[in-house]
Amino acid sequence: MGLRKRVGDTLKQAMKDKDATRLGTLRLINAAIKDQDIAQRGSDSDTGEGVGDAEILAILGKMTKQRMESARAYEEGGRLDLAETERAEISVIEEFLPRQLDEAEVSDAIKAAINATGAESIRDMGKVMGHLKDQYTGQMDFGAVGPKVKDKLCAGA
Known part of the structure; x- marks a missing residue:
C-alpha cells in the first residue's frame, strides 16, 4: 500500500x-x-x-x-x-516513516555508497550523497550524514 x-x-x-x-x-x-x-x-x-x-x-x-x-x-x-x-x-x-538506521548501519551504508559510486575524493561527495538519498530516504538524517561522508572521503584520500 x-x-x-x-x-x-x-x-x-x-x-x-x-x-x-x-x-x-x-x-x-x-x-x-x-x-x-x-x-x-x-x-x-x-x-x-x-x-x-x-x-x-x-x-x-x-x-x-x-x-x-x-x-x-x-x-x-x-x-x-x-x-x-x-x-x-x-x-x-x-508512524509513516521507515525505521531509522543506527550509527553502525549508517557507517556501513556510507561505505557501501562510496564503493558503489567509486568515490575517491571529496569531489565525489555529491555522487555519494545522491546514492544514499536514493537508497535511504527517510531512514537517516542527511544533515548529520554529510560530515561523516566528508570525513570518510578525506581519510581515504
Whole structure:
C-alpha cells in the first residue's frame, strides 16, 4: 500500500475514533502532500499521479525536523505544553516513516555508497550523497550524514 493511501486510511480511522490530535496532524500531512502535488503540476516530472512515496518520505522527514526544532524552542521558552503538542505530532508523523538506521548501519551504508559510486575524493561527495538519498530516504538524517561522508572521503584520500 502506498504512503498516500496509508495516510488517507489512517485519517479516516482518526475521524471515526474522534481523535482530534491525530486528525489534525494527519490533515497537515495531507495538506503538505497536496501542496507538493500542486507545485509539481506543469513541471517536466509531472506524471499526473502526484508525488511518489520518495517525495512523501522527504515531506514527512521535513515535517518531523520542523517539529523537533519547534519543540526545542518551546522548551527553552518554558512552554512545555506546546512542546508536548509538537512531540505528539512527531509521533503521528513517524508512524509513516521507515525505521531509522543506527550509527553502525549508517557507517556501513556510507561505505557501501562510496564503493558503489567509486568515490575517491571529496569531489565525489555529491555522487555519494545522491546514492544514499536514493537508497535511504527517510531512514537517516542527511544533515548529520554529510560530515561523516566528508570525513570518510578525506581519510581515504
